[in-house]
Amino acid sequence: MSSTECAICLDSLKNNLSALRCGHTFHSDCIAKWLVNQSACPCCKKTANHRTHVIPLYIDLTQRSDAESSSHTDANSQGNEKQLQTSNHQLRGQLDSCANQLKESRLENERLRKEASAQASKIRSYRSLQSVIDLQRRLSTEDARDRMRHWAMLPRDELGLITASLFEKYRDLTG
Numbered sequence: 642m643s644s645t646e647c648a649i650c651l652d653s654l655k656n657n658l659s660a661l662r663c664g665h666t667f668h669s670d671c672i673a674k675w676l677v678n679q680s681a682c683p684c685c686k687k688t689a690n691h692r693t694h695v696i697p698l699y700i701d702l703t704q705r706s707d708a709e710s711s712s713h714t715d716a717n718s719q720g721n722e723k724q725l726q727t728s729n730h731q732l733r734g735q736l737d738s739c740a741n742q743l744k745e746s747r748l749e750n751e752r753l754r755k756e757a758s759a760q761a762s763k764i765r766s767y768r769s770l771q772s773v774i775d776l777q778r779r780l781s782t783e784d785a786r787d788r789m790r791h792w793a794m795l796p797r798d799e800l801g802l803i804t805a806s807l808f809e810k811y812r813d814l815t816g
């Protein structure tokens with residue numbers, strides 16, 4: 642008897658397996674039925690109790706099965722392969738859509754950044770325009786006030802000379 646056979650039914654061990662504490666492995670159904678009437682491992686006769694000695698094995702040995710069931714295995718592995726391909730395809734699709742979303746949000750980000758910087762430069766130019774206007778207003782009033790103060794302190798004849806020269810300048814400018 643090979644170790645890949647169930648010692649109870651002599652069929653090969655592929656799936657739905659359970660091991661006893663001693664390590665011997667059988668079909669879950671076979672060992673369950675066996676232990677209804679027996680209280681020892683069918684291989685080594687060590688004490689075995691269904692409630693405390695049976696360990697279900699969640700492995701599937703179908704891929705390693707004998708040559709006689711190879712066509713069945715091929716169909717199975719083809720099915721598995723198809724399933725893998727399908728899930729692969731689905732994953733790739735999800736990945737693609739994630740990449741697209743990422744690209745879109747990057748573009749949106751870029752657009753928002755450009756808009757923000759355009760707004761910022763607009764605000765900057767408004768501010769500098771405003772400061773130029775403020776400066777001009779301040780300068781012109783200060784300038785005019787200074788000039789008037791200066792003129793007010795001049796002797797009468799000097800003021801007359803300045804007025805005359807201003808008249809000449811005005812005449813030259815207006816032709």
Ligand SMILES: [Zn+2]
Pocket residue numbers: 647648649650651652667668671
């Ligand atoms: Zn069996």
Ligand SMILES: [Zn+2]
Pocket residue numbers: 661663664665682683684685686687
């Ligand atoms: Zn045993």
